[in-house]
Amino acid sequence: MPRLSRRARLNAWLAHPARVVVTGFAVAVAVSTALLMLPAAAEDGTRTGFVDALFTATSAVCVTGLTAVDTPTHWSAFGELVILGSIQVGGLGTMSLATLIALAVARRISLRMRLVAQAETKHAGPSDLRRMLTAIAGTALAVEAATATVLAARFAAGYDVAPGRAVYLGVFHAVSAFNNAGFALFSDNLMGFVADPWICLPIAAAVIIGGIGFPVLLEVRRVLGGTRAWSTHARITLGGTAVLIAGGTLLVTALEWSNPGTLGPLPGPAKLLAGFFHGVMPRTAGFNSLDMAAMQPDTLMVTNILMFVGGGSAGTAGGVKITTAAILLLGVWNEIRGHRDVTIARRRIPEAVYRQALAVVALGLSLVSCAVIVLLSVTPYALSQVLFEAVSAFGTVGLSTGITYDLPPVAELVLTLLMFTGRLGPLTLGAALALRMRTRRYDLPEERPIIG
Amino acid sequence: MPRLSRRARLNAWLAHPARVVVTGFAVAVAVSTALLMLPAAAEDGTRTGFVDALFTATSAVCVTGLTAVDTPTHWSAFGELVILGSIQVGGLGTMSLATLIALAVARRISLRMRLVAQAETKHAGPSDLRRMLTAIAGTALAVEAATATVLAARFAAGYDVAPGRAVYLGVFHAVSAFNNAGFALFSDNLMGFVADPWICLPIAAAVIIGGIGFPVLLEVRRVLGGTRAWSTHARITLGGTAVLIAGGTLLVTALEWSNPGTLGPLPGPAKLLAGFFHGVMPRTAGFNSLDMAAMQPDTLMVTNILMFVGGGSAGTAGGVKITTAAILLLGVWNEIRGHRDVTIARRRIPEAVYRQALAVVALGLSLVSCAVIVLLSVTPYALSQVLFEAVSAFGTVGLSTGITYDLPPVAELVLTLLMFTGRLGPLTLGAALALRMRTRRYDLPEERPIIG
Numbered sequence A, B: 001m002p003r004l005s006r007r008a009r010l011n012a013w014l015a016h017p018a019r020v021v022v023t024g025f026a027v028a029v030a031v032s033t034a035l036l037m038l039p040a041a042a043e044d045g046t047r048t049g050f051v052d053a054l055f056t057a058t059s060a061v062c063v064t065g066l067t068a069v070d071t072p073t074h075w076s077a078f079g080e081l082v083i084l085g086s087i088q089v090g091g092l093g094t095m096s097l098a099t100l101i102a103l104a105v106a107r108r109i110s111l112r113m114r115l116v117a118q119a120e121t122k123h124a125g126p127s128d129l130r131r132m133l134t135a136i137a138g139t140a141l142a143v144e145a146a147t148a149t150v151l152a153a154r155f156a157a158g159y160d161v162a163p164g165r166a167v168y169l170g171v172f173h174a175v176s177a178f179n180n181a182g183f184a185l186f187s188d189n190l191m192g193f194v195a196d197p198w199i200c201l202p203i204a205a206a207v208i209i210g211g212i213g214f215p216v217l218l219e220v221r222r223v224l225g226g227t228r229a230w231s232t233h234a235r236i237t238l239g240g241t242a243v244l245i246a247g248g249t250l251l252v253t254a255l256e257w258s259n260p261g262t263l264g265p266l267p268g269p270a271k272l273l274a275g276f277f278h279g280v281m282p283r284t285a286g287f288n289s290l291d292m293a294a295m296q297p298d299t300l301m302v303t304n305i306l307m308f309v310g311g312g313s314a315g316t317a318g319g320v321k322i323t324t325a326a327i328l329l330l331g332v333w334n335e336i337r338g339h340r341d342v343t344i345a346r347r348r349i350p351e352a353v354y355r356q357a358l359a360v361v362a363l364g365l366s367l368v369s370c371a372v373i374v375l376l377s378v379t380p381y382a383l384s385q386v387l388f389e390a391v392s393a394f395g396t397v398g399l400s401t402g403i404t405y406d407l408p409p410v411a412e413l414v415l416t417l418l419m420f421t422g423r424l425g426p427l428t429l430g431a432a433l434a435l436r437m438r439t440r441r442y443d444l445p446e447e448r449p450i451i452g
Ligand SMILES: [K+]
Pocket: A063, A064, A065, A180, A181, A182, A284, A285, A286, A396, A397, A398
């Protein structure tokens, strides 16, 4: 019975999502590294070193956008296509695997299933899976095509770029935007387009849509179609996205308003456009239209917080995710107010979910702290630069104060590791925690140490 | 019945520990500020400004040791005595109130009581309270007297200080050490004694004993006397202290070994002594025998972590406390391993205590982050300096990279607030959380958002 055996294979797969995810990404990084090391991948036709190739491949597959070499001048057209392919594979891979895991979690813990397939069948089978993957790829391609069209038209009409090149630029930046990758084909990223809403707004839109995550995108369509009500997950994600975009825009615009290195010289509307762009990009696209190295230190700290939080679950965004941060924040707030439960929008969040959120954030803070201490030891850079770089790598953001090009190999490797764990850590850790069958052991006697 | 009415008064007191603690400390800071503003308190006989006096008073009462003016040259002998008195009041006050709260928590939640009085009587009454406060004051004075004796002898014998002055120096630094205050009567703190074990070791011993906390000190005496077994609280505190001292010493010594501004020029044994001293002092005494401004940035980050964690509960140490950090760490670790409960040394930690620990740490991180963003806006200093100063203030440590003297008033006020909330926040928050009667309301429907 091939049908059953395929379902059995799917189930075996779903039983060890962490293994699948880590293996899949490691293979993608290895292939991408090998391709980037080919002489044909470099503009000057020489072989790129292993560490730089590994760094770029990891950055692309993990849709981070940190670059150890200058993308447009170092890589050939073939190299750029490898990067583009890696971004697409990494972004779609994350969305698919994360959605798959959400499916597995929903199945294992016997909740009413919320994703594509479950409304129709009691158990998701291979055909539901195929339908879901098709829906994800379709969504991605549709948003990327729309974005690419606007961008290509603007590049051709506004910047006198030849049509073929304009389409190439449009496709590359659309894919990079939807996948929240932040790679650009300009040496100054998007700083040349700081005042151009026809470039900045489509990119910001693709970034936001890609970063919201597939389950919520799907839900938006279904809620608008009247076939279901909002889930708590969607409420948190959409509400959190709105709050973070508004807060980020407000703070960046206010703090940078008269900085001569960033917003200062711009006219009023461009100030708002760039402030909005830099309120959106830290979570977690990583494009920049302003010079990050010239930003105020307090803006960098605000950006650090945005980068650490990141975007929606099961999308192309990184960070610990909006739901994780929101549940932790609300849990602590409820705790301080003396409420026993974590409640959001009149729904109770299970204790186990609260503790998962804590584990994910604690893992992130520990990783970043350790990386910062190592980076401080092996580089001559200041804490503000090193912390920014580490948070950017962990959150797979890709913004940088400009130190990435000059790092020693060991620092590059630390950041590579941070990008990889930052991309997969919260995902697989969250999945492993949610999927694990908890063994209720005999209860130990209880004791109550003093806190604080 | 005066007996009953006193007990009723005590109970009313214990019902609102946060109010008592905050009011008590605010009054102490106000009195100390007023005294320090008297012309007689300053060496030059002029009135000290409000912000500097408030900063110094808060720093002394909250046993922090950050100084906005140079202690030996700015303050007169009377001013120094005000500081000394403020330290003693603040240190004893913290120990007493925290122990009192621990007592109240133990009573309210009907656990077997663990402190002085409860072994004898079923409910702690005013006489038990008096006995407990006497024990605390007795412990403090005994340790301070022993430390002062050694220090005075060394100042007189080793540094040709006149006997009266030697006793004064001995007492001041002994009180400052036991109370984990970190105020010194030398403009370079204790840098002149970096290689002198007769000064450094007694001070380190007083710091460690004061920082362990009264409940554990009491338990040590009782366990050694054979009348009881170790509680989980004492196990965590003692084990954690040992781990943090060993780890801090090792890291500081290794990272600073060849730094020409700190350990570099010292001979081998002095390197170890200074490394040990700077492994102990961040939690949370704040004396320094090395130049903090010359320290490596990675050492400063390690020191930040030590300062944030702090010492034992219900002692003179600050920070979020060892038990808080340990429970959170073990909880996350158990969560990652898939154990449902937080267990330490074959005891289960109640879920509520785990969540209290999280609330205290989250409060601390949020306060420090907000303060850092404000300090970056209003001062010209680097993130490494500003972060160090903020963590030092929150942890009531008092170490500084040297920026405290030159801060604008608004920055001084931010640090003042941070010292006050850092001293009282974890204590009162922990108490309020532990004491609160949780109202179990009707259960809301449960939902399970995606984490990570
Ligand atoms: K990115």
